[in-house]
Amino acid sequence: MPVSQRFTHAVMVATVALTLVVGGGQAVFGQDSSESEQDKESEASIPFALPQSGPFNPADIEIKNDQSIADWFRSAHADAAADAFRHWDEEEEITAVCATCHSGEGFRDYHGLDGTVAGSVEGPISTGGVVDCGTCHNSGLADIEEIAFPSGLMHPVQGVEASCMTCHQGRTAGSNVESAIMGLELDTPNPELRFINPHYATAAATWLGGYGGSGYHYDGKTYSGRFFHARPVSSCVSCHEPHTLEVEFEPCLTCHQANEPADIRIARQSYDGSGDTAKGIRSDIQANAALLLDMIKSYASEVVEAPIVYDGTRYPYFFADANGDGLADQADGRPVAYNSWTPRGLRATYNWKLVTSDPGNYAHNPPYMLELLYDSIENLSAPLGRDMKDFGLLR
Ligand code: HEC
Ligand code: HEC
Ligand code: HEC
Numbered sequence: 001m002p003v004s005q006r007f008t009h010a011v012m013v014a015t016v017a018l019t020l021v022v023g024g025g026q027a028v029f030g031q032d033s034s035e036s037e038q039d040k041e042s043e044a045s046i047p048f049a050l051p052q053s054g055p056f057n058p059a060d061i062e063i064k065n066d067q068s069i070a071d072w073f074r075s076a077h078a079d080a081a082a083d084a085f086r087h088w089d090e091e092e093e094i095t096a097v098c099a100t101c102h103s104g105e106g107f108r109d110y111h112g113l114d115g116t117v118a119g120s121v122e123g124p125i126s127t128g129g130v131v132d133c134g135t136c137h138n139s140g141l142a143d144i145e146e147i148a149f150p151s152g153l154m155h156p157v158q159g160v161e162a163s164c165m166t167c168h169q170g171r172t173a174g175s176n177v178e179s180a181i182m183g184l185e186l187d188t189p190n191p192e193l194r195f196i197n198p199h200y201a202t203a204a205a206t207w208l209g210g211y212g213g214s215g216y217h218y219d220g221k222t223y224s225g226r227f228f229h230a231r232p233v234s235s236c237v238s239c240h241e242p243h244t245l246e247v248e249f250e251p252c253l254t255c256h257q258a259n260e261p262a263d264i265r266i267a268r269q270s271y272d273g274s275g276d277t278a279k280g281i282r283s284d285i286q287a288n289a290a291l292l293l294d295m296i297k298s299y300a301s302e303v304v305e306a307p308i309v310y311d312g313t314r315y316p317y318f319f320a321d322a323n324g325d326g327l328a329d330q331a332d333g334r335p336v337a338y339n340s341w342t343p344r345g346l347r348a349t350y351n352w353k354l355v356t357s358d359p360g361n362y363a364h365n366p367p368y369m370l371e372l373l374y375d376s377i378e379n380l381s382a383p384l385g386r387d388m389k390d391f392g393l394l395r
């Protein structure tokens with residue numbers, strides 16, 4: 001869509017969705033998704049919806065709404081051209097299981113905010129939707145008391161967090177990996193095994209840690225739970241401006257000394273064996289993730305004798321490389337998905353992907369990330385004959 005058209009669309013979505021009731025600088029959330037196309041057309045020409053009654057200062061309201069729309073419009077949530085919203089264009093309808101998180105309309109359907117049964121998408125959900133105003137500005141959100149996670153956990157929520165927690169929870173749990181590999185020989189490749197992809201932008205899964213159960217948990221290990229952080233930064237929107245989605249760095253400086261979020265560190269010990277405790281904790285997580293990916297590759301070529309390559313731009317990300325030249329094997333003009341997974345390799349790779357699927361992992365839950373990486377590295381080091389002590393890692 002050309003930019004001008006996208007903007008008209010954005011304003012349309014905004015005005016339709018906000019049956020705005022603003023008073024005393026506070027937004028009260030309302031939405032509507034049941035209007036006919038014709039209503040939408042006529043409302044689209046009204047730039048801002050006005051509140052029903054005062055006291056209010058119309059100028060204030062207009063500016064605030066305007067700012068919110070402009071902020072939202074340049075965020076990923078409004079990016080109607082993104083694959084996250086266009087993936088279903090050819091089918092002309094968003095697959096029900098995907099719609100919950102890939103369109104405001106689907107989200108409302110899933111939670112029963114459109115009058116349908118809660119807990120499932122009845123559909124059909126049309127393509128072309130984004131994370132619109134009515135996803136978060138919805139009086140029905142206040143009645144949602146808990147959100148189901150892929151592990152089966154029902155996590156209690158309040159207010160707008162119901163929205164973030166629904167869509168940023170990922171699509172898998174460690175228990176999915178566990179059932180897939182149950183009863184299989186640890187180091188024997190099994191052509192029936194497929195890569196299990198935790199999905200994307202899995203911030204809420206990271207945040208809930210071991211309690212959320214998103215990672216593969218090794219036997220005999222304990223895992224950190226939810227990252228409580230500190231009271232003023234204990235919810236998604238205490239760090240992320242809800243419209244731009246950006247992290248406001250200023251407030252961090254009340255408690256941290258750093259130039260940017262990536263430089264923040266509290267830990268006094270080095271987790272990655274570098275001994276460098278001046279750098280941000282993010283670097284430790286990244287270093288251990290890089291080591292784990294190296295070990296996944298070594299394990300595939302040395303132990304399984306079926307080399308693997310990773311290509312972050314193509315689903316399912318891991319490909320076969322029989323001749324070990326570092327390039328994916330091709331068949332019918334397409335790369336061949338890796339088909340020699342062993343239980344040991346699959347679970348470590350799953351953890352690696354989960355950790356790296358969340359670019360904010362270091363702020364969302366550093367202990368849980370470090371634990372998953374450490375345990376996965378440790379588990380692969382045994383068949384590779386590597387001594388954990390040589391890496392100097394801490395858990
Ligand atoms: C629990 C919520 C949720 C469900 C269910 C879900 N997704 Fe997603 N998906 C997301 C989020 C959040 C992102 C955004 C990642 C980003 O781009 O930052 C995403 C991103 C994507 C992308 C873009 C990936 C990229 O690299 O930019 C595709 C494609 C996608 N999902 C496909 C699907 C399909 C197909 C289904 C159904 C089979 C599905 N999703 C179900 C939450 C979900
Ligand atoms: C991802 C969720 C989300 C989406 C999407 C969203 N908002 Fe908001 N909005 C919020 C939250 C949360 C607040 C409360 C902010 C606070 O308490 O500081 C808010 C506050 C507001 C306010 C009050 C002023 C302010 O900035 O605090 C207005 C007006 C507003 N939103 C309008 C909109 C409009 C118009 C859209 C669509 C263009 C939109 N919002 C989309 C979450 C969202
Ligand atoms: C209906 C599902 C949905 C809801 C609700 C939702 N998000 Fe998102 N979010 C997405 C999708 C899909 C993307 C990726 C969009 C894209 O690729 O353009 C995304 C992107 C993001 C990004 C930016 C990722 C990037 O690539 O820049 C952040 C940060 C984010 N969301 C935070 C939040 C927060 C905080 C909330 C709650 C206030 C929230 N989201 C609510 C689905 C959702």
Ligand code: HEC
Nearest residue numbers: 164168201203204207233234235236239247261359360363
């Ligand atoms: C302590 C502050 C903090 C809290 C709380 C927090 N985040 Fe983040 N988040 C960050 C930082 C820092 C980043 C990485 C910097 C960035 O990408 O802007 C980030 C990154 C993200 C990203 C990836 C953005 C991208 O560029 O792809 C998403 C999505 C996200 N957060 C969603 C959430 C959700 C959903 C919640 C609540 C479950 C949440 N965050 C809670 C600080 C926080």
Ligand code: HEC
Nearest residue numbers: 229230233239251252255261264265266267281362363366
């Ligand atoms: C009120 C004080 C406070 C504020 C404000 C605050 N933090 Fe923190 N932060 C802490 C405390 C305390 C810890 C240690 C928590 C723990 O380990 O349980 C921490 C830990 C962290 C860590 C992990 C550091 C490590 O070495 O493990 C990161 C990253 C982080 N904060 C990022 C942020 C970001 C980004 C912001 C701003 C969006 C922020 N914090 C705002 C108090 C705060």
